[in-house]
Amino acid sequence: MQQVDVAIVGGGPAGASAGHAAASEGADAVVVEKGVPRADREELGPDSTDAAGILDYWVDLMNLDEPIPERVKHQELDAAEFVSPNATLELTNTNMESSYPNFGFTVHRARFDDWLRERAERAGAEYRVGTAVADVETDLTGAPTHVLTLRDGTEIETDHLVLADGPQRTVTGTVLENWLPEEAMDRLASRRANHIAYQEYRRMPEELFEGDRIKFWWGYMPGHTAYPWVFPNDDPVARIGLTMPIGMDLEAVENRDAYGLLRPEDERVPQGSTYIRRLLEEVYDGYDLADFPLLEDRGKSGGTETYPISSTRPIESPTAANVAVVGGAMGATSAFHEGGDHVAIRTGQIAGRLAARDRLSAYNAEWQAAVGDEIRRNCVFADVVRGYEPDDWDTVFGLVNRVKGRDGFEPYQTVYAGLTGAKLFGEYLWRKFGYRNGGYAQVRESEYADLAR
Ligand SMILES: Cc1cc2nc3c(=O)[nH]c(=O)nc-3n(C[C@H](O)[C@H](O)[C@H](O)COP(=O)(O)OP(=O)(O)OC[C@H]3O[C@@H](n4cnc5c(N)ncnc54)[C@H](O)[C@@H]3O)c2cc1C
Known part of the structure; x- marks a missing residue:
């Protein structure tokens, strides 16, 4: 041995x-x-x-x-871009101390x-x-x-x-x-503990490829922290993917019409590949899936990957x-x-x-x-946005757009954006307080029976 x-x-x-x-x-x-x-x-x-x-x-x-x-x-x-049905937020600074240029x-x-x-x-x-x-x-x-x-x-x-x-x-x-x-x-x-993540490697039309930014769409798919993204790979290839809760019940979704990637005929939550096709057709006006060929020689399975996260x-x-x-x-x-x-x-x-x-x-x-x-x-952020619907994302992105300075923003700055901002800020602080002293851990060391030192 x-x-x-x-x-x-x-x-x-x-x-x-x-x-x-x-x-x-x-x-x-x-x-x-x-x-x-x-x-x-x-x-x-x-x-x-x-x-x-x-x-x-x-x-x-x-x-x-x-x-x-x-x-x-x-x-x-240079940036991350967050798009909701009626607002776009571009962040060019994480506003965190860092040595990376x-x-x-x-x-x-x-x-x-x-x-x-x-x-x-x-x-x-x-x-x-x-x-x-x-x-x-x-x-x-x-x-x-x-x-x-x-x-x-x-x-x-x-x-x-x-x-x-x-x-x-x-x-x-x-x-x-x-x-x-x-x-x-x-x-x-x-x-319970994981989401499912799915992504495809696709060649973007040259004019759409944005190598300097990662992009996320919030309020387009139902589910807690469910969103699609486009991340630049080697020019002009992008990893186009999404994450969503496992085993979601579409029947339980309120306000279905508000989600840009759902269709009235959907009987269950669409598959990852369906969501991606709809995303590309919805957000790149005038293009369809054939304009974004799948690169089958990438990733784990014919240009696609499915993972728990x-x-x-x-x-x-x-x-x-x-x-x-x-x-x-x-x-x-x-x-x-x-x-x-x-x-x-x-x-x-x-x-x-x-x-x-x-x-x-x-x-x-x-x-x-x-x-x-x-x-x-x-x-804390994940908790604060639980239950958000598409118009909530419009509100938050609009709010942050109003307060973000030239150098980006800090969550606390939303307090200057009126009542909604103050409410959001209050909730953020309250939940943060609840998670003090390691309280964010869902299993504490003391829970391991018979192992207390
Ligand atoms: C689609 C997707 C997008 C993501 N995007 C980002 C991103 O943009 N930026 C970022 O920082 N993070 C991102 N993440 C998260 C990041 O991938 C993970 O946080 C990271 O991989 C965790 O590393 P790990 O070593 O803990 O686990 P993993 O990377 O999951 O590695 C676990 C390893 O254990 C091996 N293994 C499992 N069981 C056994 C066994 N029985 N015996 C031997 N080996 C075993 C597996 O083969 C695997 O190699 C993303 C994740 C996903 C799924």
């Missing part, structure tokens, strides 16, 4: 960063990645997907010890993941790809030990376990259920068992603004370093100190 100091399940941004950090501290670290094929990668690699936009201050939150190489980038961004950039996600893997290997971690972790057995008599069994029968014994298997939590779920009550496990079920609040880890849950598996990603690579990298990095130093007990406090503000803000 292989013995290591730190074993990491999943080799995406969180797992690779944990491997890098643990190995950099001198630990014997192995990252186990099941490995998936992709059209844009020759060998098996992590299950990379996303619209792949990185905002300026996220780079600082990643806390990398080297710059992100230019070869993994697609486009430098532009608004942000988009990346080639497979190259980005491969670079993170390369860093981990350079630091001395083993990155084992091609066989999934099938089972984890934990022994808590004495100092915790974990035995991972891989699908090919290989066994790996470790003192420290980092779970980085993404929002589906196939392994994380089986480990956490050792200590979490059923009711808490229900909260983490994929259909974590959409609720994060969980604290059972550190008394020397287990840290990181990245998408911990629910750090926000479907509200899609961003997750930065928190995945940072939480992985913290867990890897602490595991190598045999100090995982500090993990929950450390990730909260590092990315708690970011996660708290996302949780």
